[in-house]
Amino acid sequence: MALSKEAVRGTPEFGFGSRSTSVGRKIKVFDRSKGLEIPGVKSEAGFILDLEKPEERAEEWSQTPESLDAYTQNPVRAYLRELGKIPLLTAQQEIELAKRIENGDSKAKKKxxxxxxxxSFAIAKHYHGDGMDLLDLTQWGNLGLHKAVEKFDWRLGYKFSTYATWWIRQRITRAIADYDRTIRIPVHLNEKINKGVSAKKTLLQTLGREPSIEEIAEEAGLEIEEMEKLIKIAVKPTSLSVLIGEDEDFELGNLIENPDDNTEELAFKGLRSETLHKVLKSLPERDRKTLELRFGLNGNDPHTLEETGKHFGVTRERVRQIETKALTRIRANDSKNPDIESLRELSKDI
Incomplete structure (x- = not known):
């Protein structure tokens, strides 16, 4: 039974499901350090060598959809049942179809x-859980499969499944990277960022501590200056609508000066800045400076956890702890502070 055109190619809009995880979650990196973790696939140094008995593995997936119940819904089961009705190809049949495809046979390409x-589904399953729906991931993988069919050269002697796996992975990982970011990062930079992420994970396991930028750069095979730039590029933008303050009724964007403000508005903002200064002044110097760097207060540019940690000579996790402690102290000790009450009222008016 042939699949419908929509099932093979995916809907033109590629409608994404609702985000089940935080945008800030990291995508899984399948590279030199981890390889491609798919049942039946061997990998060495990040490159796929061969696919062991793909017919048996594919048959296994088509006959056991119930094993996916923990994280899928009925549409996936229906899709698997439909896939199970399509016969698999032998190596010789693949070669014959590839020859026909070279001659422009559209039916051979479809088959x-x-x-x-x-x-494509088996590979997409191993990227599921990174914020995208499983069937959406499969659709992106199917686009890679299309490209593999168009470019496959049967004369080289490789199995089609071995060749197609690379194209499927590429399409899926690019889709995840674009989906997870407000600003799209070019593919070549995203690959280097993934190298850095993988290198950091490896060093955390071997060193038992937070690695330095120099150590990460060396492990990833990159220059220190380049690694520092990649770290800045990888930082995700923070929404100006994020709520801050004790009752989370004050938007971060309200701290940014508007050059078009009139005199009255500037007076209000001047009072607010004075109020913030008083609140921060009540904190220990280290806590105060940490908040100033993190939120870009008192003339500072906003700093990432990594940058703030480098400034103080501590890890990013330690910076996170100091920041949390400082904010908790403000809420606990200054909950009735008239300055904070004034700030809350001003935030409603401005």
């Missing part, structure tokens, strides 16, 4: 794609 959709 090659449909017969390998289970491979």
């Amino acid at each position: 090659m794609i449909e017969s390998n959709l289970r491979l």
Whole structure:
């Protein structure tokens, strides 16, 4: 039974499901350090060598949809049942189809794609949980499968599944990277960032502590200056609508000066800045400076956890702890402070 055109190609809009996880979650990196973790796939140094008995693995997925109940819904089960009705190809059949595809046979191309959709689903399953719906991931993988069918050269002697896996992975990982970020990062930079993420994870395990930028750069095979730039690029933008303050009724964007403000508004903001100064002044110097750097207060530019930690000579986790402690202290000790009450009232008016 042939799949519908929509099932093979995916809907044109590629509508994403609701985000089940925080935007800030990291995507899984399948690279030199981890390889591609798919049942039946061997990997060495991050490059796929071969696929062991793809027919058996694909048949296994089509017959056991109940094993996916923990994290999927009925549409996935229905999709798997439909895939199970499509016969798999032998190596010789793949070669024959590839020859026909070279001659422009659209039916051969369609059959090659449909017969390998289970491979696309198997790969997409291992990226599920990073904020995108499983069927959306599968659709992106199917686009990679299309590209693999168009570019496959049967004369080189490779199995089609081995060749197609790379294209499927590429499409899926790019889709996740674009989905997870407000500002799209070019592919070549995203790959270097992933190297840095992988290098940091490796060093955390081997060193048992937070690695320095120099150590991460060396592990990733990058220059220190380049690594520092990548760290800044990788920082995700913070929404100006994020709520801060004791009752979270004050938007971060209200702290930014508007050059078009009139005199009355500037007077209000001047009072607010004075109030903030009084509140921060009540904190220990280290806590006060940490908040000033993190939130870009008192003439400072906003700093990341990494940058703030570098300033104080501590880890980013320690900075996070200091920041949390300082904010808790403000809420606990100054909950009735008239300055904070004034700040709360001003935030409603401005």
